[in-house]
Amino acid sequence: xxxxxxxxxxxxxxxxxxxxxxxxxxxxxxxxxxxxxxxxxxxxxxxxxxxxxxxxxxxxxxxxxxxxxxxxxxxxxxxxxxxxxxxxxxxxxxxxxxxxxxxxxxxxxxxxxxxxxxxxxxxxxxxxxxxxxxxxxxxxxxxxxxxxxxxxxxxxxxxxxxxxxxxxxxxxxxxxxxxxxxxxxxxxxxxxxxxxxxxxxxxxxxxxxxxxxxxxxxxxxxxxxxxxxxxxxxxxxxxxxxxxxxxxxxxxxxxxxxxxxxxxxxxxxxxxxxxxxxxxxxxxxxxxxxxxxxxxxxxxxxxxxxxxxxxxxxxxxxxxxxxxxxxxxxxxxxxxxxxxxxxxxxxxxxxxxxxxxxxxxxxxxxxxxxxxxxxxxxxxxxxxxxxxxxxxxxxxxxxxxxxxxxxxxxxxxxxxxxxxxxxxxxxxxxxxxxxxxxxxxxxxxx
Amino acid sequence: xxxxxxxxxxxxxxxxxxxxxxxxxxxxxxxxxxxxxxxxxxxxxxxxxxxxxxxxxxxxxxxxxxxxxxxxxxxxxxxxxxxxxxxxxxxxxxxxxxxxxxxxxxxxxxxxxxxxxxxxxxxxxxxxxxxxxxxxxxxxxxxxxxxxxxxxxxxxxxxxxxxxxxxxxxxxxxxxxxxxxxxxxxxxxxxxxxxxxxxxxxxxxxxxxxxxxxxxxxxxxxxxxxxxxxxxxxxxxxxxxxxxxxxxxxxxxxxxxxxxxxxxxxxxxxxxxxxxxxxxxxxxxxxxxxxxxxxxxxxxxxxxxxxxxxxxxxxxxxxxxxxxxxxxxxxxxxxxxxxxxxxxxxxxxxxxxxxxxxxxxxxxxxxxxxxxxxxxxxxxxxxxxxxxxxxxxxxxxxxxxxxxxxxxxxxxxxxxxxxxxxxxxxxxxxxxxxxxxxxxxxxxxx
Numbered sequence: 001x002x003x004x005x006x007x008x009x010x011x012x013x014x015x016x017x018x019x020x021x022x023x024x025x026x027x028x029x030x031x032x033x034x035x036x037x038x039x040x041x042x043x044x045x046x047x048x049x050x051x052x053x054x055x056x057x058x059x060x061x062x063x064x065x066x067x068x069x070x071x072x073x074x075x076x077x078x079x080x081x082x083x084x085x086x087x088x089x090x091x092x093x094x095x096x097x098x099x100x101x102x103x104x105x106x107x108x109x110x111x112x113x114x115x116x117x118x119x120x121x122x123x124x125x126x127x128x129x130x131x132x133x134x135x136x137x138x139x140x141x142x143x144x145x146x147x148x149x150x151x152x153x154x155x156x157x158x159x160x161x162x163x164x165x166x167x168x169x170x171x172x173x174x175x176x177x178x179x180x181x182x183x184x185x186x187x188x189x190x191x192x193x194x195x196x197x198x199x200x201x202x203x204x205x206x207x208x209x210x211x212x213x214x215x216x217x218x219x220x221x222x223x224x225x226x227x228x229x230x231x232x233x234x235x236x237x238x239x240x241x242x243x244x245x246x247x248x249x250x251x252x253x254x255x256x257x258x259x260x261x262x263x264x265x266x267x268x269x270x271x272x273x274x275x276x277x278x279x280x281x282x283x284x285x286x287x288x289x290x291x292x293x294x295x296x297x298x299x300x301x302x303x304x305x306x307x308x309x310x311x312x313x314x315x316x317x318x319x320x321x322x323x324x325x326x327x328x329x330x331x332x333x334x335x336x337x338x339x340x341x342x343x344x345x346x347x348x349x350x351x352x353x354x355x356x357x358x359x360x361x362x363x364x365x366x367x368x369x370x371x372x373x374x375x376x377x378x379x380x381x382x383x384x385x386x387x388x389x390x391x392x393x394x395x396x397x398x399x400x401x402x403x404x405x406x407x408x409x410x411x412x413x414x415x416x417x418x419x420x421x422x423x424x425x426x427x428x429x430x431x432x433x434x435x436x437x438x439x440x441x442x443x444x445x446x
Numbered sequence: 447x448x449x450x451x452x453x454x455x456x457x458x459x460x461x462x463x464x465x466x467x468x469x470x471x472x473x474x475x476x477x478x479x480x481x482x483x484x485x486x487x488x489x490x491x492x493x494x495x496x497x498x499x500x501x502x503x504x505x506x507x508x509x510x511x512x513x514x515x516x517x518x519x520x521x522x523x524x525x526x527x528x529x530x531x532x533x534x535x536x537x538x539x540x541x542x543x544x545x546x547x548x549x550x551x552x553x554x555x556x557x558x559x560x561x562x563x564x565x566x567x568x569x570x571x572x573x574x575x576x577x578x579x580x581x582x583x584x585x586x587x588x589x590x591x592x593x594x595x596x597x598x599x600x601x602x603x604x605x606x607x608x609x610x611x612x613x614x615x616x617x618x619x620x621x622x623x624x625x626x627x628x629x630x631x632x633x634x635x636x637x638x639x640x641x642x643x644x645x646x647x648x649x650x651x652x653x654x655x656x657x658x659x660x661x662x663x664x665x666x667x668x669x670x671x672x673x674x675x676x677x678x679x680x681x682x683x684x685x686x687x688x689x690x691x692x693x694x695x696x697x698x699x700x701x702x703x704x705x706x707x708x709x710x711x712x713x714x715x716x717x718x719x720x721x722x723x724x725x726x727x728x729x730x731x732x733x734x735x736x737x738x739x740x741x742x743x744x745x746x747x748x749x750x751x752x753x754x755x756x757x758x759x760x761x762x763x764x765x766x767x768x769x770x771x772x773x774x775x776x777x778x779x780x781x782x783x784x785x786x787x788x789x790x791x792x793x794x795x796x797x798x799x800x801x802x803x804x805x806x807x808x809x810x811x812x813x814x815x816x817x818x819x820x821x822x823x824x825x826x827x828x829x830x831x832x833x834x835x836x837x838x839x840x841x842x843x844x845x846x847x848x849x850x851x852x853x854x855x856x857x858x859x860x861x862x863x864x865x866x867x868x869x870x871x872x873x874x875x876x877x878x879x880x881x882x883x884x885x886x887x888x889x890x891x892x
Contacts, residue, residue: 035682037506038649039496040691040726044488046511051485060483061518063511065492068680072507096663096681097670135664155858176683178863203484217542218581224543234514235542236481237622245486280486300753300774306760307746307753310774314752317828317861325780327773328746328756334771334814338784368780382763412601413624415763 025196026084027053029063030076032091032101033175036065045090045173045180052189057199058086068092073104081168086192088184091175093158095137102145102161105172109163111145116159119150123157151187155179160187169195199249202256204264205280206244208271209428213237216244216271223266231263239417240424241276241283276431283427284312290431291322291372294438298430299368300326301339301360301375303351304394305422309376312423324370329360339363352377352389354406357397361406365399372400372433374426378409380418394422398429402437405429471642472530473499475509476522478537478547479621482511491536491626498635503645504532514538519550527614532638534630537621539604541583548591548607551618555609557591562605565596569603597633601625606633615641645695648702650710651726652690654717655874659683662690662717669712677709685863686729686870687722722877729873730758736877737768737818740884744876745814746772747785747806747821749797750840751868755822758869770816775806785809798823798835800852803843807852811845818846818879820872824855826864840868844875848883 029049035041046063053060061084066072073089080087092101106113120142127134141157144150151160151171156179163170171188173180208216213235217224224233230250236243246264250256268275277286291298300309310326313319329335332351336343341351341359349355360375378394385391392411397404409425411418475495481487492509499506507530512518519535526533538547552559566588573580587603590596597606597617602625609616617634619626654662659681663670670679676696682689692710696702714721723732737744746755756772759765773784778797781787787797787805795801806821824840831837838857843850855871857864 034680034693035691036493036509037496038500038647039493039498040651040682040689041684042488042490042493047482047485047488049485050483054484061513063482063509065509067507094681094683095660098678098680132658132661135660137660137663178859201484205486212578214541214581214583215578217583232544234480234544235540236486237540238487243486245481247480302753304760306765307748307756307772307774308760310753310776311757314750314754314774314776315862315865319752320776320830323776325774325776325784326753327784328753328760328771330756330760330766330769330771337815338771338773338813367784369783384766416761417624419761 024059024199025057025086026061027058027086027088028061028080028084029053030073030080030087030089031063031065031175032068032073032089033065034068034098036091037067044177045175048177048181049088049090049184052184054201054203056189056193056196057201058192058196068098068100070100070104070107073101074108077108077170081166081170085168085196087168087170088188089170089172090180093141093160093172093174095135095141095157101172105148105161105163105170106145109145109147109165109170111147113143114146116142116144116150118152119144119159122152122154126157151183153179153183154186155182162188199251200253200256201249202247202253202260203280204246204260204278206246206264206267206271206275207277207279207281207283207286208242208244208274209240209276209283209424209431211242211271211274213242216242216274220267220270223263223270227263228259231259239420240428243280245280273432273435276428282312282315283424285316287427287430288313288316288319288322290434294434296372296434296438297322297324297370299324299364299370299373301364301373301397302326302328303330303335303360303375303377304380305376305378305419305426306330308419309374309423309426325368327364327367335360339367350389352379352393352395354395354397354408357395357406358399358404361397361399362404372398372430374398374430376422376426378418378422380411380415380422382415392418394418394425396422396426396429398426398433400433400437405433470505470645471503471532472507473504473532473534474507474526474530475499476519476526476533476535477509477511477621478514478519478535479511480514480544482537483513490623491621494623494627495534495536495630498630500647500649502635502639502642503647504638504642514544514546516546516550516553519547520554523554523616527612527616531614531642533614533616534634535616535618536626539587539606539618539620541581541587541603547618551594551607551609551616552591555591555593555611555616557593559589560592562588562590562596564598565590565605568598568600572603597629599625599629600632601628608634645697646699646702647695648693648699648706649726650692650706650724652692652710652713652717652721653723653725653727653729653732654688654690654720655686655722655729655870655877657688657717657720659688662688662720666713666716669709669716673709674705677705685866686874689726691726719878719881722874728758728761729870731762733873733876734759734762734765734768736880740880742818742880742884743768743770743816745770745810745816745819747810747819748772748774749776749781749806749821749823750826751822751824751865751872752776754865755820755869755872771814773810773813781806785813796835798825798839798841800841800843800854803841803852804845804850807843807845808850818844818876820844820876822868822872824864824868826857826861826868828861838864840864840871842868842872842875844872844879846879846883851879 149162158174335341365373375397381391397406595608604620775781811819821843827837
């Protein structure tokens with residue numbers, strides 16, 4: 001199955017980059033669907049599969065998205081079967097007429113359709129459980145090519161298929177994300193791991209909050225310059241944070257791990273409070289973990305962010321230990337009636353003001369009976385601006401038993417991104433307040 | 447710029463599919479970044495660009511994602527420049543050492559770096575506005591190849607670049623999504639539209655809620671069979687709904703439009719109440735529009751959905767006319783103290799029960815002063831299940847002045863998808879209750 005030994009010096013602009021000499025398995029992901037080429041669907045399947053391939057040490061050299069067209073599928077198979085060890089296709093396996101992947105693969109691999117009784121029984125049971133009528137279209141999904149290994153789809157009706165040709169494995173999975181992911185995790189990758197596992201690819205990610213990419217790069221310039229050529233560093237800016245990712249590959253796990261940890265520690269020590277976590281977790285998870293670590297409870301009082309902060313926090317399993325509840329006081333009346341914000345405050349300085357978020361945070365802390373309450377009021381756009389209060393103006397309040405603070409922010413993006421920036425800014429304020437009031441600076445990170 | 451005239455009959459399994467004879471411009475999107483190949487980032491840029499290309503009538507034949515590697519970029523350019531009229535690259539333009547797109551394009555198109563004073567001035571102003579120190583790395587982003595048209599990036603520091611070679615336009619944009627999108631919308635597509643616009647591609651999307659893909663397909667089987675070969679129909683299942691998309695292409699706009707409307711109307715009439723909207727809008731937008739149309743206000747009382755329903759509703763600009771607020775009563779105490787759910791109800795039948803969601807919905811309706819209140823209490827997993835109450839059990843309540851109802855659902859997915867399914871099920875219940883109590887069935891759709 002080995003197809004590549006790479007050792008290729010590339011000389012550019014006077015610098016020499018020498019890639020390492022290693023053996024690696026190569027793969028390609030092919031997603032199939034017109035909806036991907038007109039932008040109706042965001043492709044999350046490729047990212048999931050890429051993660052799984054990465055964890056298995058299989059190099060993903062390319063992802064491509066093509067139309068629901070027989071020719072496009074055949075051309076892609078012709079191109080990549082000789083080049084790679086593994087091709088994963090997703091999409092086009094549904095019961096309707098626009099789904100042509102199965103018939104194309106049937107033709108390509110010269111098989112014939114046979115009834116798979118296990119799949120048929122599963123489909124019948126699934127429809128019985130959902131109390132929906134079963135149609136011939138659905139039953140036809142139990143017809144599969146006779147020259148593939150069938151991959152059971154316990155979440156849906158379309159089974160996956162595993163073909164092999166010319167030392168290349170070709171796997172076809174349905175496009176519905178949770179069906180695809182379940183088959184991949186349970187039926188595909190355990191087998192691929194046995195066949196392919198050979199070399200380790202290790203990453204270490206540091207999450208930085210509150211500082212921009214170039215400031216971070218400037219502060220660790222000398223560390224970056226001192227990295228051995230077996231370790232690479234990437235900067236990945238995303239809303240409210242920058243991820244620093246260190247990557248290395250090789251065969252000796254402990255040595256790779258130690259080396260990676262050494263440089264990660266140098267960076268963490270240098271960046272101090274800017275480091276929010278030393279693994280790749282979401283900001284909301286960082287907050288839930290910090291709260292648990294210090295045995296603190298949290299509540300929210302949201303106006304413009306509309307429940308988004310509570311939503312993100314409650315995505316984290318087990319959050320109920322520390323997140324006790326929230327209020328989405330989207331109207332002035334709900335601020336006054338439920339959160340007891342003073343009517344005169346709203347009449348004089350307005351709902352988007354320091355005074356309002358202070359009352360929201362303090363009253364929410366009492367009403368919800370929590371250690372820390374945060375509050376948000378702002379104008380996310382596109383409408384709602386006044387002469388004094390532009391779109392993007394957001395006040396954030398935070399109250400704990402020691403102090404209530406309020407800060408003004410001006411975000412410059414569209415409604416959805418302003419909402420995101422608001423949530424991540426709130427998370428960073430919670431994080432820094434825990435550091436200040438409940439922690440020693442030296443144990444900043446999780 | 448014309449490269450293709452397609453007329454290609456494909457004969458498969460005894461059926462003949464004849465593709466239409468039309469002239470079309472071809473394009474490819476190339477996204478650059480290791481994070482795409484290890485699954486750390488979900489690629490939303492390609493979907494945005496695909497939408498813009500589609501609206502401009504430029505055929506996107508393929509999307510590919512490749513590594514931050516000089517060779518991979520050069521190979522892709524070598525492959526596609528002779529094949530297509532337009533290549534859009536995104537990513538790899540940042541200020542840090544892992545960003546190599548600019549230097550690779552410089553080398554590929556044999557240019558030399560020159561200082562662009564407009565870009566330099568913009569970068570200086572941006573840092574002054576953000577009150578952040580400016581570094582040499584940032585200033586270096588004003589150095590651009592002398593043989594490209596510079597595309598101003600008003601949202602960030604890395605400018606886009608527009609090259610032309612051998613009748614192919616090659617455009618390089620930054621990877622940060624809102625920077626990419628702003629340059630694309632303001633600097634790129636207005637020019638492409640003038641250069642390329644030639645043929646119309648029309649879509650019409652019908653949103654169905656509450657029925658599965660195969661049931662829908664079965665009910666319109668005869669209409670689908672009667673579609674002329676200039677119109678194609680796709681089924682796109684997504685959480686809580688199925689989108690039916692009709693597509694046609696050609697030069698005569700009015701004729702295309704009339705033809706599409708004719709078949710869309712046939713399908714809408716057949717599917718009746720299952721049709722939630724006759725354009726491609728999100729379920730939350732359907733609900734906000736229905737509420738506005740009937741002059742109704744809405745409030746939410748969420749336990750397990752944790753603010754997600756309020757969050758989705760408040761993503762819709764102008765929602766404050768009808769959405770008045772919500773409560774995220776994540777703990778028993780907050781249900782009792784804020785929503786006045788009876789303590790004995792929770793002690794006897796539990797928080798996840800018909801009785802609790804009825805009280806939550808009725809009390810939220812009064813507390814928030816709204817026409818319709820919905821409530822949710824359930825167990826989304828992975829923890830929290832008991833013998834009687836499995837993961838996935840969700841009770842949903844809805845109260846209006848006519849009636850309060852409660853329904854039990856069992857979702858079978860993971861935490862995040864169970865949350866999604868809960869929200870979309872709530873939206874469908876709101877939609878159907880508006881139909882039942884405030885509307886005539888014949889005007890079901892928006």
